[in-house]
Amino acid sequence: MTQEPTAPAPANSAEQPYPVRSVAIKVAQWIERLGSIWVEGQVTQINLRPGTRTAFLVLRDTSVDMSLSITCDPDLLRRLPVPLTEGSRVVVYGKLQFFTGRGTISLRVTEIRAVGIGELLARIERLKALLTAEGLFDPRLKRPLPFLPASVGLITGRASAAERDVLSVAQQRWPAVRFVIRNTAVQGPSAVPQMLEALRELDGDVDVIVIARGGGSTEDLLPFSDEALCRAVAAARTPVVSAIGHEPDNPLLDLVADLRAATPTDAAKRIVPDAAAELAGVREMRARSAAALRGWVQREANALRQTRSRPVLADPLRELAHRHDEVERSRTAARRCIDHTLRTEATRATHLREKLTAVGPAATLARGYAVVQRVAGPERHVVREIDDAPAGSQLRIRVGDGAITAAALGTTRLTPQTTDEKRK
Structure with a gap:
């Protein structure tokens, strides 16, 4: 058709x-x-x-x-x-x-x-494998909680035991802690949308967020394994603490949260420090610091006393006196060495002077020798050979006590034999 x-x-x-x-x-x-x-x-x-x-x-x-x-x-x-x-x-x-x-x-x-519950658990396992593959459970992504949060966001059921436990324990540990509470459904079809809305409102306005519930059956805890809630917690800028309080089976929120607390009470102990314990720790640290300081001062005082007891500090001038004696000995030795050297050199100079005097012209003249010079105008020449004073030359004869003026009458050359005999 x-x-x-x-x-x-x-x-x-x-x-x-x-x-x-x-x-x-x-x-x-x-x-x-x-x-x-x-x-x-x-x-x-x-x-x-x-x-x-x-x-x-x-x-x-x-x-x-x-x-x-x-x-x-x-x-x-x-x-x-x-x-x-x-x-x-x-x-x-x-x-x-x-x-x-x-x-x-x-x-x-x-x-x-x-x-059935079996099918739901199987779906949770498949979702767990998927989120694991995406790295949402990686421990390296876990953000540390602040030591002392100024404000804490709490997402839990209205007038629930979990809310009372978290508030009472946290305020007992740190009375100044401030909570921003968002009461939502924690089971049933409206639980996930309300928790997502509360998470969006608290993210960035508080220092840490706690999602708490006081346990329950597997069916009651299904919202805490919801994919949308797990991804919202992983994407949150504020550290999130999961405090579901169900030990046999952990919902996926425990794996993706930055910190898993066993119970809401445990979560309260994790998010704020114990004021009494911190004060006791401060007192202990102060006592240890004071003891360490006193021990250090004592050690330094002992070291100072030991240093002052050393001879060089007990009698500071002792070393100077010892050095003064060494200097005086050195000076005496140097003076003695110099005097010995001067006397030795003076004696040597005297001997040299005597030798020089003995071989000098004056001593030679005193022994009967004479120096004959030929006078030629203003100049005088020592006569060494007979050719230097020919006959008629004017001579000047220097003897030990003066000089004699003479003239050359003639010359006589010595023969070699006469010379040898003369030398003998």
Whole structure:
């Protein structure tokens, strides 16, 4: 069967608006194209009136504040092996319907399956593996808590035992601590959206954030393993402490938080120091410091006394006197050495003078020798050979006690034999 081509829709404008029926029909046609789908959520409301042919439910997302209206046959609810209650996690199969008369959308379901605890735990394990692979549990990403936070954010149930434990223990340990409390649901479909909103409000305005709950069943603690909450805690700028208080099974919040506390009381002990213990520590440190200072002063005083008792400091002039004696001995030795050297050199000079006098011209003349000089004008020449004083030369003869003027009458040359005999 062939379908006739539809005429093009007229142009839409302020002058040619769509009537409500056209819009409603178009929306219904688009929703019809989606077909049948599987949807998972948490039942927050069940309206099953006796005598009616339709049961109404509200299915809420477990991570965000979004819900969807559901309709089904009442017999579908009655045939379930486990009665459906508010808060149950379910997977439904159905088809979206748009009611053009009221302009509302609902999901008409034909099958409802309860999500068991085993399936939920398996999903948590798969999410744990995913977050581990992304590095959200890496210990290197853990931020240290401040030693003394000025303000602490607390996310917990209203008037809960966890709130009382955290406040009482923290104020006993450090009375000046200031808390900024955000009371939220800690179980059920609205827990995750409310905790996310509280986390956004506190992040950056306080020094540390504590998410606390006093334990509970595995089903009650499912919101603390929600992916959206884990990613929000990992992305927070403020250090987050997880204090769920459930030892057998740790929710994923314990792994992604910067610090895991076993109980809310343990969290209070972790976030603020004990004033009494800190004062005792200060007193102990002061006592140890004073003892160390006194010991140091005593050691330095003993060292000073030992130094002062040394001979060089007991009698400072003793070393100078010892050095003075050494200097005097050195001076005496130097003077004696100099005197000996002077006497030796004086004796040597006397001997040399005597030798020089003995071989000098005056001594030679005194022994009977004479020096003959030929006078030639103003000049005088010593006569060494007979050729230096020919006959007629004017001579000057110097003897030991004066000089004699003479003239050369002649010369006589000695023969070699005469010379040898003379020498003999």
